[in-house]
Amino acid sequence: MAEATILASGEAIAARRRFRVLRKLLHHRSFMAGFIIVAVMVIAALCAPLTGVDPNQMRVRLRFRPPSEVNWFGTDQFGRDLFTRTLYGAQLSLWIGLAVAVLSGVVGAAIGVLSAQFRRLDSLLMRIMDALMAAPAILLAIGLGAALGPQTHSVIIALAVAYIPRTARIVRASALVTRELEFIEAARVSGASSMRIMFKHLLPNASGPLLVQSTFVFAFAILAEAALSFIGIGPPPPAPSWGNIIAEGRQFAVQSWWIMLFPGFAISLAALGMNLLGDGLRDVLDPRLKVES
Amino acid sequence: MFRGIMMRLSQAVPVLLIFSVMVFMLMHLLPGDPALAIAGPDASPEAVQKIREQLGLDRPLIVQLLEWFSHLAVGNFGESLTLKQSVISAVGERLPVTLSLSFVSLVVTLPIGIGLGVVAAYWRNSWIDAWVMVLALLGVSLPGFWVGILSVLYFSVQLGWFPPSGYVPLTEGGVGPWLASLIQPAVVLALFQIGFLARITRSAMLDVLDQDFIRTARAKGVDEWTTISKHAFRNTLIPVVTVLGITLSLLVGGSVVIEQVFALPGIGRLIVQGILNRDYPLVQGTMLLFGFAFVVINILVDIIYTIVDPRVRYG
Amino acid sequence: MAVPLLEVDDLTVRFRTDAGWMTAVDRVSLAVGEGEALGIVGESGSGKSVTALSILRLHAAATTRMPTGKIHYGGKDLLTLPTREMRQIRGGEIAMIFQDPMSSLNPVLTIADQIGESLRLHQGVDQATARKRAIELLDLVRIPDAARRVDEYPHRLSGGMRQRVMIAIAIACRPKLLIADEPTTALDVTIQAQILDLLRDLQRELGMSVILITHDMGVIAEFARRVMVMYAGRVVETAPVGQMFRRPVHPYTEGLLTAIPKLDVDVRRLPTIAGSIPDPTAVIPGCRYSPRCPQVQESCRRDSPALLPAGPEREARCPPRVAAMAKETVA
Ligand SMILES: Nc1ncnc2c1ncn2[C@@H]1O[C@H](COP(=O)(O)OP(=O)(O)OP(=O)(O)O)[C@@H](O)[C@H]1O
Ligand code: SF4
Ligand SMILES: [Mg+2]
Numbered sequence: 026m027a028e029a030t031i032l033a034s035g036e037a038i039a040a041r042r043r044f045r046v047l048r049k050l051l052h053h054r055s056f057m058a059g060f061i062i063v064a065v066m067v068i069a070a071l072c073a074p075l076t077g078v079d080p081n082q083m084r085v086r087l088r089f090r091p092p093s094e095v096n097w098f099g100t101d102q103f104g105r106d107l108f109t110r111t112l113y114g115a116q117l118s119l120w121i122g123l124a125v126a127v128l129s130g131v132v133g134a135a136i137g138v139l140s141a142q143f144r145r146l147d148s149l150l151m152r153i154m155d156a157l158m159a160a161p162a163i164l165l166a167i168g169l170g171a172a173l174g175p176q177t178h179s180v181i182i183a184l185a186v187a188y189i190p191r192t193a194r195i196v197r198a199s200a201l202v203t204r205e206l207e208f209i210e211a212a213r214v215s216g217a218s219s220m221r222i223m224f225k226h227l228l229p230n231a232s233g234p235l236l237v238q239s240t241f242v243f244a245f246a247i248l249a250e251a252a253l254s255f256i257g258i259g260p261p262p263p264a265p266s267w268g269n270i271i272a273e274g275r276q277f278a279v280q281s282w283w284i285m286l287f288p289g290f291a292i293s294l295a296a297l298g299m300n301l302l303g304d305g306l307r308d309v310l311d312p313r314l315k316v317e318s
Numbered sequence: 319m320f321r322g323i324m325m326r327l328s329q330a331v332p333v334l335l336i337f338s339v340m341v342f343m344l345m346h347l348l349p350g351d352p353a354l355a356i357a358g359p360d361a362s363p364e365a366v367q368k369i370r371e372q373l374g375l376d377r378p379l380i381v382q383l384l385e386w387f388s389h390l391a392v393g394n395f396g397e398s399l400t401l402k403q404s405v406i407s408a409v410g411e412r413l414p415v416t417l418s419l420s421f422v423s424l425v426v427t428l429p430i431g432i433g434l435g436v437v438a439a440y441w442r443n444s445w446i447d448a449w450v451m452v453l454a455l456l457g458v459s460l461p462g463f464w465v466g467i468l469s470v471l472y473f474s475v476q477l478g479w480f481p482p483s484g485y486v487p488l489t490e491g492g493v494g495p496w497l498a499s500l501i502q503p504a505v506v507l508a509l510f511q512i513g514f515l516a517r518i519t520r521s522a523m524l525d526v527l528d529q530d531f532i533r534t535a536r537a538k539g540v541d542e543w544t545t546i547s548k549h550a551f552r553n554t555l556i557p558v559v560t561v562l563g564i565t566l567s568l569l570v571g572g573s574v575v576i577e578q579v580f581a582l583p584g585i586g587r588l589i590v591q592g593i594l595n596r597d598y599p600l601v602q603g604t605m606l607l608f609g610f611a612f613v614v615i616n617i618l619v620d621i622i623y624t625i626v627d628p629r630v631r632y633g
Numbered sequence: 634m635a636v637p638l639l640e641v642d643d644l645t646v647r648f649r650t651d652a653g654w655m656t657a658v659d660r661v662s663l664a665v666g667e668g669e670a671l672g673i674v675g676e677s678g679s680g681k682s683v684t685a686l687s688i689l690r691l692h693a694a695a696t697t698r699m700p701t702g703k704i705h706y707g708g709k710d711l712l713t714l715p716t717r718e719m720r721q722i723r724g725g726e727i728a729m730i731f732q733d734p735m736s737s738l739n740p741v742l743t744i745a746d747q748i749g750e751s752l753r754l755h756q757g758v759d760q761a762t763a764r765k766r767a768i769e770l771l772d773l774v775r776i777p778d779a780a781r782r783v784d785e786y787p788h789r790l791s792g793g794m795r796q797r798v799m800i801a802i803a804i805a806c807r808p809k810l811l812i813a814d815e816p817t818t819a820l821d822v823t824i825q826a827q828i829l830d831l832l833r834d835l836q837r838e839l840g841m842s843v844i845l846i847t848h849d850m851g852v853i854a855e856f857a858r859r860v861m862v863m864y865a866g867r868v869v870e871t872a873p874v875g876q877m878f879r880r881p882v883h884p885y886t887e888g889l890l891t892a893i894p895k896l897d898v899d900v901r902r903l904p905t906i907a908g909s910i911p912d913p914t915a916v917i918p919g920c921r922y923s924p925r926c927p928q929v930q931e932s933c934r935r936d937s938p939a940l941l942p943a944g945p946e947r948e949a950r951c952p953p954r955v956a957a958m959a960k961e962t963v964a
Contacts, residue, residue, distance in 0.1 A: 153336055163572070167589065168601060285464065289464035530731060539724035
């Protein structure tokens with residue numbers, strides 16, 4: 026009963042705080058800039074079918090067309106319309122970025138909370154995380170991606186695994202702090218189950234840093250996916266992934282610069298948008314890392 | 319100090335063990351028969367069987383694992399299937415390239431990244447700060463391989479300032495050609511790290527500038543330059559050093575990709591070729607060496623940390 | 634008092650906040666004579682620290698404009714002094730110690746370096762001499778085993794020790810004025826007494842003037858000759874200490890005095906007076922104390938009261954009470 030009252034008032038406070046956070050975000054310049062960029066890209070990606078062009082349709086007569094009113098971004102060595110391919114590439118990249126962010130966020134949060142709650146698991150889980158961090162993330166992803174085979178979902182798994190350790194460490198650090206708070210101590214003494222403590226207290230308190238980290242992972246994942254595709258360990262051609270288009274267009278870059286130019290802009294814009302979002306979220310949600318707007 | 323290092327080393331042992339097992343499993347437990355993949359689709363069953371035996375794939379997994387460990391224990395990281403040489407020697411041949419690239423890139427990164435962060439923090443909320451932060455943001459948002467290609471198109475093809483690709487060893491042409499072959503990829507590679515470090519340094523410096531001891535320094539009559547360079551800077555380095563390991567990791571990871579763009583015969587290229595040729599022992603061994611290297615690097619970073627922060631010196 | 638060592642005239646400091654410009658210090662004037670100890674008291678947020686920092690121009694530059702008013706020192710106005718000359722004053726002629734000794738020392742520099750820096754800067758002594766003088770100074774502030782302590786880093790010292798080091802830094806160049814902003818607030822009661830004793834002895838030995846800022850009326854009674862009471866950015870009363878304790882004029886001072894706790898109790902915060910200090914951005918017409926004043930009158934809420942003379946060396950910002958006092962004296 027006492028706990029219920031505390032929780033009820035806690036929820037009211039939480040609701041008010043959420044409202045305040047929202048208002049701060051709406052006034053945060055880099056958050057709004059990032060939000061607009063990402064929103065435009067998402068809409069563009071969703072509108073890809075509206076061009077009415079098949080992204081993989083080859084038209085030999087229309088090869089190497091520079092940007093024009095018909096083919097806004099020009100055409101590639103097979104006469105495929107690059108504007109359409111870039112839009113479909115947005116679908117692919119954003120989907121991979123989102124999937125990696127969510128997957129590494131969920132698994133990383135689970136590992137972080139578990140190791141904070143169960144001290145016995147902690148050293149084992151953290152050594153595993155250390156081991157995953159031993160090699161550079163992109164290298165780990167290359168190795169994993171290669172082993173899993175050239176498919177979209179192997180890229181997702183590979184990148185998620187590569188980014189899990191940092192997320193886990195961040196969540197664990199936050200959960201360790203929360204654990205020491207008095208009301209958690211009280212909850213534990215009054216017999217709250219581990220499950221309850223983890224889900225009701227540790228996880229919600231880590232949600233700010235977790236969201237911030239996942240946003241940055243989204244940005245990293247977009248860049249890394251493009252790099253993997255470029256190396257040849259991404260979604261296999263003819264998938265219109267941005268990295269693929271650049272890799273394919275590279276050998277023609279001297280004459281047909283446009284092939285690799287626009288997908289590169291798209292990658293940069295997507296990563297920029299997510300980084301701006303992350304900066305905004307961090308300023309507002311993670312006061313320890315306060316950086317003036 | 320010595321005890322601290324020994325403790326870090328003893329913690330590193332289980333990490334390395336786990337990492338080795340992970341690398342081993344990566345190549346053995348995943349779907350697909352490496353022997354079949356190596357032999358190619360047209361190979362006869364006998365040929366496949368022979369490769370399988372050659373790799374020891376016909377024996378129980380645990381035996382293979384133990385054997386792999388016993389080889390590692392004596393420094394045997396395996397034999398490459400395609401290069402007809404040991405992994406160690408293959409890596410040894412290419413290591414100078416990657417080390418040179420990383421070194422030049424780091425030399426570019428550290429002063430610029432940290433300097434920009436300090437400048438931005440000192441003039442916080444000014445136009446200088448705004449521009450530096452925009453540049454840093456671009457640094458961490460632009461894909462390095464794409465910038466690399468554009469850079470080659472402009473600086474090598476158009477202007478002819480730098481060779482578009484290839485590596486000239488230090489022993490062959492001396493410092494000039496060596497640096498000329500590396501400076502472009504190194505700068506491209508540095509962009510991300512510069513952005514990353516500038517952002518970290520700025521927020522660290524902002525924290526430090528708000529501290530009471532900065533006010534104490536000013537109250538003593540210390541001038542602005544000394545306040546920043548002596549009182550604020552060393553404190554700013556403390557959080558910056560903690561991300562040094564990550565910076566190096568990003569750097570080496572980035573060089574794997576950049577080596578593809580500039581056709582530099584380094585370890586990154588070795589590993590990617592290994593993957594494309596399904597040379598699993600090569601990939602496995604190289605990954606493992608990377609892991610070992612970074613465990614050592616992280617210990618070094620810890621040592622630097624104790625030098626920068628006197629509070630952990632005695633701990 | 635002949636020509637005072639330091640004279641502050643109409644000092645006003647404003648900060649930019651989310652809610653617009655806020656006046657943290659509002660036309661504050663004060664004077665400190667040679668060798669004199671002035672106490673400043675007032676609740677949290679009354680503008681004591683901002684006043685003190687502004688004297689050395691150490692206020693947060695990012696969110697303020699240059700303070701207005703005049704700060705006369707040695708025939709110069711510190712507010713318009715070129716930065717170079719200001720730096721020579723800081724630490725050389727006017728020194729300052731702060732509330733929190735735990736964070737006021739640089740964690741990555743040795744004690745020797747932090748004390749010696751002042752000496753090297755203002756007296757041009759070399760490294761070795763600076764270190765030797767640092768040891769002497771540590772002895773002077775009664776740190777045992779000074780020769781060993783001098784090479785340590787601050788984290789090895791307790792809070793009380795660190796505040797002694799801060800004092801050593803402050804007195805290193807024999808300043809004419811020491812501004813101590815709540816030097817004991819962050820310390821344990823027993824340590825508080827030791828630090829105050831030390832400050833008093835040093836003041837006497839070195840003949841410094843001291844401005845001591847505190848929450849603690851007890852400290853004022855022991856330490857200061859004159860006292861200035863601040864409320865919401867304004868001076869509300871100045872008086873010789875004895876007179877103020879015997880006969881406070883301003884109702885706020887009276888409130889502070891009646892709320893004095895027992896002597897041996899740990900005093901970190903001023904004992905409470907009913908009500909709370911006003912939101913610094915709020916506009917209160919008339920007397921700023923009127924919402925809390927037990928003796929408030931109709932006129933108080935209308936006219937902004939001036940600081941009125943209330944006897945020799947006394948001033949108070951409360952027309953009704955000053956008038957009542959004057960009547961008594963006549964009668
Ligand atoms: N840098 C700043 N920016 C904005 N407002 C400030 C700044 N420094 C001080 N203030 C405001 O000025 C007012 C006076 O602050 P000051 O620190 O002088 O109070 P104080 O009397 O020293 O209080 P305390 O006893 O807590 O030290 C406060 O309302 C404070 O919030
Ligand atoms: S002026 Fe009026 S309200 Fe203000 S202190 Fe005096 S009596 Fe109180
Ligand atoms: Mg104060």
